[in-house]
Amino acid sequence: DIQMTQTPSSMPASLGERVTISCRASQGISNYLNWYQQKPDGTIKPLIYYTSNLQSGVPSRFSGSGSGTDYSLTISSLEPEDFAMYYCQQYDSSPWTFGGGTKLELK
Amino acid sequence: EVQLVESGGGLVQPGRSLKLSCAASGFTFSNYYMAWVRQAPKKGLEWVATISTSGSRTYYPDSVKGRFTISRDNAKSSLYLQMNSLKSEDTATYYCARQVAGSYFDYWGQGVMVTVSS
Numbered sequence: 194d195i196q197m198t199q200t201p202s203s204m205p206a207s208l209g210e211r212v213t214i215s216c217r218a219s220q221g222i223s224n225y226l227n228w229y230q231q232k233p234d235g236t237i238k239p240l241i242y243y244t245s246n247l248q249s250g251v252p253s254r255f256s257g258s259g260s261g262t263d264y265s266l267t268i269s270s271l272e273p274e275d276f277a278m279y280y281c282q283q284y285d286s287s288p289w290t291f292g293g294g295t296k297l298e299l300k
Numbered sequence: 301e302v303q304l305v306e307s308g309g310g311l312v313q314p315g316r317s318l319k320l321s322c323a324a325s326g327f328t329f330s331n332y333y334m335a336w337v338r339q340a341p342k343k344g345l346e347w348v349a350t351i352s353t354s355g356s357r358t359y360y361p362d363s364v365k366g367r368f369t370i371s372r373d374n375a376k377s378s379l380y381l382q383m384n385s386l387k388s389e390d391t392a393t394y395y396c397a398r399q400v401a402g403s404y405f406d407y408w409g410q411g412v413m414v415t416v417s418s
Contacts, residue, residue: 194361227404229345235393237345237408248406280345284403288361291345 195219195283199292205300206271214266214295216259216281225285226264228257231278231294240279241266271297302326302407304396309412312386322379322396322409329377330354333399336370336381338392339411346392349381350399359402364390386416 196219206212216226228241239248241257244264254269268275276299281292308320320336336348349370350359358370369382379396393413397405 225403229405231345235411237395237397237405239404239406242400242404242406282345282347282404287359289347289350291347294344 194288195222195286195290197281197283197290197292199279199281199295201295202293203296203298205298207300208271208273210271212268212271212297214279214281214297216264216266216292218262218264218283218285221261222283222285224260225283226257226259227282227284228255228266229280229282230275231280233277268297302398304398304407304409306394306396306409306412309394309414311415311417313418314386314388314416316386317382317384318386318414319383320381320394320396320412320414322381324377324379324396324398327398329372330374333402334370334372334379335397335399335405336379337395337397337405337408338390339395340389340392343392348394350402351379383414386414388416390414391416 198217200215224244226244231237240251245257256267276297279295303325305323312318335350338346338348351370355372367385371380393411395411396409398407399405
């Protein structure tokens, strides 16, 4: 199975700040990497698919990049609604696996 | 508007069975792969099962293979998860999700809680 390691596990940040969340795969995943946001009420929303493609309706302050084993999600300027959990997920091979999550907290 | 509404959760004893349902609306159900993803309390997300558009192909991780069965009824726009031989580690919120051809999960339900305890 491909293991996905997200760092950091939690991140205090301020409104307007630029933040980057990292995701490392245990082997190359050929850009087959997605990002999701989970709000405290449990609602899960896709943000980015295939490394850098923004899901319809997602604000342009979100962006994704990476290749090989290393990927990242960047939020260019934090808004109040961005404080949530973020998960990466690989679909290079089954079983499809998620990272452990990053909690973005208000500093 | 795409909607996925799960039901069937609850408290069940170890070793017993439970069947979850997911009612889909707002899209042509038969055109999409569907999946179940779970989240144990205070833990991350874990993919549990995927089914192809016709239901002819199913996929599971080793953690549930042989115990869980995913199925669908395209006429009813419904997805199911039959869970047998339940263990305490199956305690989680189970999400129904639409899956784009075996890649990413583009719509998620609100989730249904399953607690396995004596």
